[in-house]
Amino acid sequence: MVSNSPHTALTDRSSAATAQAILQRSVWAARAYADFDAAAVSRIVSRVVAVAESKAGHYAEWAVRETGFGVVEHKRLKNIACSRGLLDAYTDSDFVTPRLQPDAKIVEIPRPAGVVLALTPSTNPVSSVYFKTILALMTRNSIVICPHPRARECCIDAANTLAEAAVAAGAPDGVIQVIEHPSIPLLNTLMADARTSVILATGGGDMVRSAYRSGNPALGVGPANVPVLVDRTADIKAAAERIVDSKSFDNSILCTNESVLIVERAVSDELSNQLRHQGAHILKPDERDRIRATVFPDTHFDARYVGRSADYIAEAAGLRVPSGTKILVAPFDLIVPEEPLAHEKLCPVLGYTTVPTADDGIAAARSLLRITGAGHSAAIHSNDAETVLKFSTQMPVYRVSVNVGNSLGSAGFHTNLAPTMTIGTGFFGRSSLGENLQPAHLVHWSRIAYNADATVAFPNFGSLTLPRPIEGPTPPYPLPSNDAGHGLPAETMAADRGDAALRAELRRLIFEELTDMMRS
Template sequence: MTTIPHAGHLLERARWAARAYADYDAAAVSAIVTAVADAAYAESERFAGEAVAETGMGVAADKLIKNRACSRGILDYYRGEDFISPRVDTARRIVEIPRPAGVVLALTPTTNPVSTVYFKVILALMTRNAVVVAPHPRAKICSAQAARMLAEVAVAAGAPDGIVQVIDEPAIPLVEALMADERTDVVVATGGTGVVRAAYSSGNPALGVGPGNVPVLVDSTADIAAAARRIVDSKAFDNSLLCTNESVLIAEESIAAALCAAMTRQGAHILDADATRRLSAFMFTDGHLNTDVVGRDAAWIAGQAGIRVTPKTRVLVAPFDHVIAEEMLAHEKLSPVLGMTTVADTARGIRAARAVVRIAGAGHSAAIHSENPSVITDFAAQVPVLRVSVNVGNSTGSSGLETNLAPSMTIGTGFVGRSSIGENLQPHHLLDWARIAYNSDPAVVMPSFAGISPWHTPAAPVPEYPRASNDPANGPLPQRIPPVGAGRTLGPDVDALRAELRALVVEELAQLIKR
């Protein structure tokens, strides 16, 4: 079991790795990131199946898509971008030098476990950060296995020992201690509202996101057949485990019947009033979502609610009259159950979408199916979300898998959603930039900085983190770091290296005494 003192060891080891990795140049980092992304891609199918088996949630084929998108997909999206080398702006007479955050504590969810591990680890490695993964307890096995696999590949490709680590036995007190520890430089939290609030209350910098509750408006100008297919596909994707999935469908009355018929042809089942009441009673008890439905198949949910549907039913559509907080079907459901209401016109549709977001999901995302740019603009301007997907399923639209938004498993909700970021999480969020600013007077000469970089490719592997000789997990220290004369050579700075090793050991012991 991972104890708080042992977790302190992980952070100390991560700091060791982060300090070394912060000096790597772009070529060395690229080699490491490419190796890790390729390995993650190669194991995507295995981990997709293991995630479903462990959590009981989602669809393996869809998790495979997410795992691939968060491995080579991330690599391809940022190909050609440089988060390592200094940026020289001769016109503004400023040189920007990227500095990694240091140690990233990555909290990952049960809904998208492996894809989020992939995503956060690769972003951390791209920006020369060390990362400690803290998985959700219900997905701890597949998450830990994925993280350890990435760690082994990263070290084999030249990264420092300890650059990627994982908490094997996550628990609330342990994660709280890690979030508050001064050795954690930034917390990146993906999960429920409680997790995100705890991250922001930890006393350390945090990047967290709010919950989703996505309204989708279909107006009279939309391609009804295409909208129906996209909505059903999106709602069925991984059984709605992405927080970007559509939650409430708002349809103009003039096309509502045609839209329902088209969705039925795509595998949706439109519930009558009695079935809707039974479904709502099963899904929401005492005003709270029954978590048994999260990520489960539509046919299974229907059966538990006493509703007969065909085994091939992909989505349950539950009509209701008014978007109010007391209507539970207007809340986030994280399952292939879609609330639906109709409106007389787009103005009322926009007001209904605003009401959905007031209930939950402020700052998150919304979708619209329309060919009217004025309506689309009004929708985006008036609904308080920071990403609006147009004529695409929102599960893969706002997450960047089927749009040109940055592909991400962490969706920033901005100030309106009480988040520190308003974008999809990207590499630049894990960097600080030191700026060399020259006198703006043209008479003061600014020399050329072209080609100058303070970073380098390590000439030799970074020494492993110093470990106690009786550490049972890693073997005796003499076996792991051979003495001089046993196949190991040291450079001229051996005294400085030894002094640093001693200082780190003393510091670690001091931290343990404090605890």
């Protein structure tokens, strides 16, 4: 059992009362953090990243033990990518300092979202906690993390660890909170509350749709079903290696994993041989049928096989496969909705079909995306620029990875796309986000625009400093004297009661709450 901490939101009250306590504290932290300057934000983010990176292996092992999903070493790599890798990717970005455009006579002021409500999945639990928390800190937002129940304990511990690091580096109390006992009523209350500024929804379709229906801004994702075209111009050996490595990465638990391999017939035999050399087992027709029946009983994907190894799935189907098998390749003929293998598979089972020409492959890939996965991603292995362009323009997706494994290619870790754990599916996939989630999506810019007439002066804003720099430690969250403190130490509460400035801040917050209630 995870022990309570000052950053863990307890749920021993009603959902409404709990949501009230969580959001009030988060709003306070967001308002305080919005005044931090770039140097202070950088210090906090750097400290949190260092702690997250140091615990990457610890939480990788914990996540696999708690959920039963994935591969420890691969989760460790994802945790590093979503901490140190994320900081490195945005090391030259500034989401805090006002921007000047003297020629256009415009000043741009960064405006953080405020309170971020982050829903994290069981498939990529701690890497999602890392990713969303660091994005929120980079942009001066507070964050409330609601973990998936199946990955609750590792996520709670990880969030509390990051929160302690942030506060130690000078961040406001409550800038990172985590819900210890997530429930549907509590989550619905948090999502619908006007104090929630934006919802980052990563998870099942029902949960994402609930976020969109909440009435608050939501950045969600859609399902994947990645088609991969290999044409006759591809480097077949390299393509086979990349595909097997990608499909087997973390036992295919990333939504960007390859779903169906569409191969130009002229190179099918060569590719099959190379896939075998890389650790793929090509299923015979009777073996394929047994795998299909096991993974898709009643034609629906069985969640018991999410993130399980190829050996585990083969054994469940009553098959014996060569030692060291990384993925199971299941050949089939027609890409139609009635074929279960043409649907998304969050496990190392890869559909395989052949086509006469690359153009036929493009048509087949479009058929796959009509079943599911529109807006998400696709991949192609080809050395013909014309084919790559034709494939890319005809796929209803927002990411096309070329000559790279799609699991980490479309996620931005093996390409120069924005590194992310949240893949927006845009107009095609009925999502509000059509690109990889990144810090820029959690900050908007107010623009001061002067008269364009050359005779109207534009002042020198270069000497102004906005926001004000923070000096010294940030005071703790102000609590009333009769509040149990949600686990805060007594000396912290005593300091709260003795600080006149904090009492004034608390009175202001209460006044604003009463004003909002009267308006509603």
